[in-house]
Amino acid sequence: MRPTQVQKHELPHRSRIYSDLSGFYDHVFTHVFSRRIERVVQGLKIPPGARVLEVGIGTGLSLDAYPAHARVTGIDLSQEMLDRADSKRDPKRHAHIKLRQMDGLDMDFPADYFDFVTAFHVVTVVPQPAKLIEEMTRVCKPDGQVVIINHFSSPRPAIRKVVNLVDPITRKLGWSTKLSLDDCINGAPLSLENRYKTSPWSLFTVVEARK
Template structure:
């Protein structure tokens, strides 16, 4: 149902920042009410923060970057990533009726990049961000989009449920990126496409060491800088169509793959 655009991709300006949407694994020892928030009588979400013991290493979804800085995220994220997401989704020529899953949808700031003739489902673990996404969906009157809370490492969808599976700047904030990647592949139908945009560890040893030096800081904020794309894709039933930066100075790579039968 999807075709890749054969036209060459234009270069984009160097961009910095990282996706503040989160789909990280939950702490099973936490009370459900503290990590999931509540829904009102219309089923909409509100609240929901995760508590942790003093001195414990924060999990990605516990970072203040997610629940306390949603306004800043909404202000900065479009400038950081929206153009790249729109460009690469357009290149896929998404056909009418395509079933799309976006993992780590956050506040929904990428949702307007999908054509209205597709059927889009967004999932995320952060209830506070999903509440923002639901409000956006209602404001825009989108009938083709829905969102729901879900753990990216344990998607509850059946195998081969979607024609296109996407994730933008999320896989480096989950606790087990390899599990998340396996789930993205599992729920994609054979012949379907997977689009992931994220920062991956540079193959250049010098650049990798420089970026790795910031790892102790970025881990406290909720994301990692040492994710190796080759290790992530190892032994998965996919064919990589493209995995490259939009331009040499960009921090992020675009991965497009097709699920094998």
């Protein structure tokens, strides 16, 4: 595998934000995101020995969610986010989890390698969401699962209109509210198996798709 070392000044805008805010991230998002991530990962019933890739693992809010019998790799473009994840890693409890700096848009893994490829709150943060899902699909084994938690634009026009009003603000914070799931999946060879919200008022959708 070729080494991937991205210099801080080269990071695209959207990841720079996370690098700059890595110290602040957990204070804001631990309570908002952790429980949902845990619920979704537990629902996958990951079998012993399964290879799991999490793209954009950030500060490691998911570290406790993955079963110890899985072999998990977490990647992120931001070294600062990964450093925070690493500082939370317990050598015994998280021995099954490796962290690497890597661009999810151009991953350094062979095709058809992982049984599960996950991305939580990442897809609309990257500049090319469809390319990210294409790349996640590439490294996923045939019959493996691609699992995403993300905000996607609502199919209901009234809700879409209201949410789109805040898009110029959220873009400054690094993500878009305007993308639909179809925009993102855009021809990737995946069959959608499950699409749900963990609560009726949640802004986030859970998507489970099979390659």
